[in-house]
Amino acid sequence: MDREQGLLKALQEAVISGDPRNTEQVAKKAVKEGIDPLLALEEGLGKGISTVGDCFGAGTMFLPELATAADAMQAGTKIFVEELKKSGVERKVVGRVVIGTAAGDVHDIGKTLVATMLVVNGFEIYDLGTDNSAKKFVEAVRQYQPDIVGISALITTAMVGQRDVLEALAEYNLRSKVKVIVGGGPVTAEWAEQIGADGYAVNAVEAVITIKALMGINQ
Amino acid sequence: MTLAGFTCKNPIELLTQDEKEAIHEKTLEILKNTGVVFKWEPALKVLKGAGCNVDFESQRVKFPRDVVEGALKSCPSSFRIKARDPKYDQEFTMDRVYFVNQTGPAIYDFDTGVRRGATVKDLSEITRICDALENIHGVNPPNLGVADRPPEVGFEWATAAMIRNSTKGAWTASGVFTVQWLIEMAKAAGIQMLIATTCESPLTYPADQCDAIMRIAKEGWGMFTDTGGECGASSPATLAGTVLQVNTELMAGLVLQQVVNPGVGFLRVTMATPMDMRNGYYAIGIEGYMLAAANASMSRFYNIPSASFDSLTGGKLPTDQQVGYEKAMSYLLLAQAGVGYIIGAGGIDDEACVSIEQIVIDNEMFGMIGRYLQGITVNEETLAADIIQRVGPIPGNFLKEAHTKKWWREEQYLPTLNYRLSYKEWIRDGSKDVAARARERAQEILRIHEVPPLPEDADREISRILEAAEKEKLDK
Numbered sequence: 001m002d003r004e005q006g007l008l009k010a011l012q013e014a015v016i017s018g019d020p021r022n023t024e025q026v027a028k029k030a031v032k033e034g035i036d037p038l039l040a041l042e043e044g045l046g047k048g049i050s051t052v053g054d055c056f057g058a059g060t061m062f063l064p065e066l067a068t069a070a071d072a073m074q075a076g077t078k079i080f081v082e083e084l085k086k087s088g089v090e091r092k093v094v095g096r097v098v099i100g101t102a103a104g105d106v107h108d109i110g111k112t113l114v115a116t117m118l119v120v121n122g123f124e125i126y127d128l129g130t131d132n133s134a135k136k137f138v139e140a141v142r143q144y145q146p147d148i149v150g151i152s153a154l155i156t157t158a159m160v161g162q163r164d165v166l167e168a169l170a171e172y173n174l175r176s177k178v179k180v181i182v183g184g185g186p187v188t189a190e191w192a193e194q195i196g197a198d199g200y201a202v203n204a205v206e207a208v209i210t211i212k213a214l215m216g217i218n219q
Numbered sequence: 220m221t222l223a224g225f226t227c228k229n230p231i232e233l234l235t236q237d238e239k240e241a242i243h244e245k246t247l248e249i250l251k252n253t254g255v256v257f258k259w260e261p262a263l264k265v266l267k268g269a270g271c272n273v274d275f276e277s278q279r280v281k282f283p284r285d286v287v288e289g290a291l292k293s294c295p296s297s298f299r300i301k302a303r304d305p306k307y308d309q310e311f312t313m314d315r316v317y318f319v320n321q322t323g324p325a326i327y328d329f330d331t332g333v334r335r336g337a338t339v340k341d342l343s344e345i346t347r348i349c350d351a352l353e354n355i356h357g358v359n360p361p362n363l364g365v366a367d368r369p370p371e372v373g374f375e376w377a378t379a380a381m382i383r384n385s386t387k388g389a390w391t392a393s394g395v396f397t398v399q400w401l402i403e404m405a406k407a408a409g410i411q412m413l414i415a416t417t418c419e420s421p422l423t424y425p426a427d428q429c430d431a432i433m434r435i436a437k438e439g440w441g442m443f444t445d446t447g448g449e450c451g452a453s454s455p456a457t458l459a460g461t462v463l464q465v466n467t468e469l470m471a472g473l474v475l476q477q478v479v480n481p482g483v484g485f486l487r488v489t490m491a492t493p494m495d496m497r498n499g500y501y502a503i504g505i506e507g508y509m510l511a512a513a514n515a516s517m518s519r520f521y522n523i524p525s526a527s528f529d530s531l532t533g534g535k536l537p538t539d540q541q542v543g544y545e546k547a548m549s550y551l552l553l554a555q556a557g558v559g560y561i562i563g564a565g566g567i568d569d570e571a572c573v574s575i576e577q578i579v580i581d582n583e584m585f586g587m588i589g590r591y592l593q594g595i596t597v598n599e600e601t602l603a604a605d606i607i608q609r610v611g612p613i614p615g616n617f618l619k620e621a622h623t624k625k626w627w628r629e630e631q632y633l634p635t636l637n638y639r640l641s642y643k644e645w646i647r648d649g650s651k652d653v654a655a656r657a658r659e660r661a662q663e664i665l666r667i668h669e670v671p672p673l674p675e676d677a678d679r680e681i682s683r684i685l686e687a688a689e690k691e692k693l694d695k
Contacts, residue, residue: 062496064451104395104427106258106419109452113499131425156324156364156373157395185571186324186364190336204499 007035008044011076015048018068020075027079037080041091045080046122049073053120063113070119093124095215098140099150100128101184102161107154110184110204114150117204118211134161134168141174148211151197153184162187163195179214183207223307223356223387225316225589230557233513234462239520242459246467247284254281255422255471259429262475269478282474290470290477296522298441298484301411302357302388303673309357309388309413309560311441311486311524316554316592317356318585319390320349320578321530321566322377324364327537327574329658334572336366339380345565346384348578348661351668354585355564357388357413361573371692372685375400379681382408384670390415390443390562393431400688402438407680408673411440413486413560418446418468420453429475436476441484443526443560444472450493450506458506462513465489473523486560487521489514490528501569503533508549512556519557527553528570530563537576537654542567547584554588579657583636590632601626636660 007030014023023045030040052069055061084091097118101111108130115125126144128136137149149169151162162182169175181199182192192200199214201207234242254271256278257263263280267273269289272281297312309317326337326345337345345361360377368376374394378401381389390413391401398414405412416431418424424432435442446468448454454461469487476485491514492507494500501507511527518525530549534542546563553561564585565578595601606622609615617623636656638645645651651659672678 059497063494063499064496104425106423106425109449109494110499155395156370157397159370188336 003033004035004039007033008040008047011040011044012048012051015045015069015072015076016052018052018065018072020068020071023072023076024079027076031079031083037083037087038089038091041077041080045073045076049120049122056120063116066120067112067116070116073119074125094122094217095148095211096124096126096144096146097148097150097211098126098128098137098144098146098178100132100137100140100152101130102151102153102158103131103133103164104161105153105155105158106130107152107184110154111150111152113204114152114183114201114207117208121208121212123211134164137165138168138172138174141169141178142172146178147215149178149180150207150211151180151182153182153187156186159184159187159191162191162197166196179211181207181210181214221306222310223317224309225318225554225592226314227316227554227557227592228314228594230314230515230519231512231555232516232519233509233556234516239517242463242466242517243520245463246470247287249463249467250282250287250470251284252281253422254279255418255424255468256280257424257429257471257475258426259424262424262429262433265433265478266475269474271474280471282471287470287474290474291521293477293481294473294485294521294523295482297524300388300413300441301409302386303382303408303410303671304386307357307387311484311559313519313522313524313559314557315524315559316557317388317560318354318550318564318581318588319357319560319562320345320355320359320361320564321528321562321570321573322359322361322392323566323568323570323573324362325572326362327567327572327576329575329661336364337362337573338367339365339376342377342380343384344665345573345575345578346381347668347670348575348664349564350385350387350670351664352579352582354582354589355387355578357390357560358385359390359562360392361565369689369693372689375404375685375688378412379404379685382410382681383673383678386671389413390560393417393428393435395427396430397688398427398431398434400684402434403684404681407677407684409677411438413441413443415443415445415488416472418444418472420446420448420468421464422468422471424472424475432472432475433479436479436483439480439483441486442476443486443488444469444476445488445490445526445528446472447490447492447528449501450491451496452494452499454491456493458510458513461491461510462517465491465510465514466517484524486524486526487514487518488526488528488560492529492531501531501533503531503569504545505548507531508552511549511553511558515553515556515558524559525557526560526562527558528562529553530561530566531569532567533569535568535572537567537574537580537657538652539567542577543580546581550581550584551588551591554592575661576654576657579660580636580653583634586632586634
């Protein structure tokens, strides 16, 4: 029991210190020592990341800490998810999100902040990076079967790429299977409505709230 | 002919000569060892032809020292951009300082105080106001998205509205594969435009921007290249590191431009600003202004003019003190540092919104800064030792002196928006704050200021280009 508590605490601390490599090692060690992967995910990594999230909210931790903690969280999660797969146990996640920047736009930061904030809130993220064609989004939706697709655009002219993704999803009969949220500097709620997106958010914190609302998750 | 604009004779330096040399050496090191990505095959080809080490697979270009030095050698220390009215030609030199307006997708509505998307009519009015104001030396399309036109052709419509409504020197952003239409429009109006091309930090030139750099260089027009490291996010958290990265990115763009057309003018532009680590927004403020000043220092090191987008404010309304003090600090510092082209008039809320009142207020700030840049003239006559001795002590006074009559107007900038009368008179005059007074001025300008229209055939040609751009982009 003490040993289990010790492992959970080590996992929490690894996430809080934001060191992915260390988190991976601690996770591997915990697996070797026979920890329950679900417990490790929730009470270890999960508690660590929610501590970081709380500190961020309280203004005692900042985005560099949050971003590295999210990376550590994902590195550790991978180890335990593999263990779960071996035992055939299904892991419950809050939601799956495919996220990326629209075609013709190489801006990365805003989209990465949204992804970070979603990881902190327990979502599983598939980050496609920048400059993604509509086809790439369609392929990702087929492959990962997400609940949510998030499309970012910072350049005014790349906003059209957001509309292209929505049209492509409809064309491939995938539109009803996902909720689509758009964001980025010049994007407005009116634009989101005009192109038929399900949601819009002005920043990363709002994005989490919007996505949770779209998925009917109580906040 | 005297051209519009101010002159900065004795710029302040944020970097010492040793520091500049260190930054230059590190720039060459990064360019040689790591290089910069250009996501455009034709750019890779010309850079390879010029002696760069190019990996076509990763689109990475590494720059030998001699190639960089060659570009620095062929780049001129001044260039001119032809305006509709020759007195508004913009001459970018090592000591000119121009103030121009800022762009943003929304407008703070003049009459209702509501913020909304800007229409072509708004863009035309904003440009007309900039055209009328004496200390706004050139014009930018006030909004690069137009609410009443398809977003695909927002840049084209905004640029057309600018060309049609001002005879001042024009700037525009190149957009995504839009630059060919913008160049055509400028040619139709018989002008050149300063067209912005952008490096995306860190160390990446997107395909459309490479295309734009090459097209503008081929036209032989001086070019504006900007980069906007966001300290701690897309560039190092340190200001020095960001100055270095900005310098490296601008140098890579300069090489591409000079390889395509040696001897064409280049404007080194930064919009670098830290990220606010509490929320991910731009940490608008003094650090960004310092980065613009430091870029001006580096630009002097190379004898190439500089510009900046960094005169941003986070404030939301033209009545908000935050707008006033952030703008005042930034405009004055940048002008003192000799930044050659300072973009900012009318901008509020970062780059999200344009306020007409603010353009008028900023015009007044520019006037005062222009006065500062003139400095203090010290000579026998201005020292006035003889007059002090003749008039003083009390009860003598200077009001009736011929020296006073001659000199006071030379020495004082006469503001027209500032209120300097007593409180009692201020109440009598309607208790108006500066934004209210600016609004009245703007209304007056819109009522009386006329801009000579383009020749009919030029105007028709611009309409044809807009239609052609719309057809090509929307039928895709």
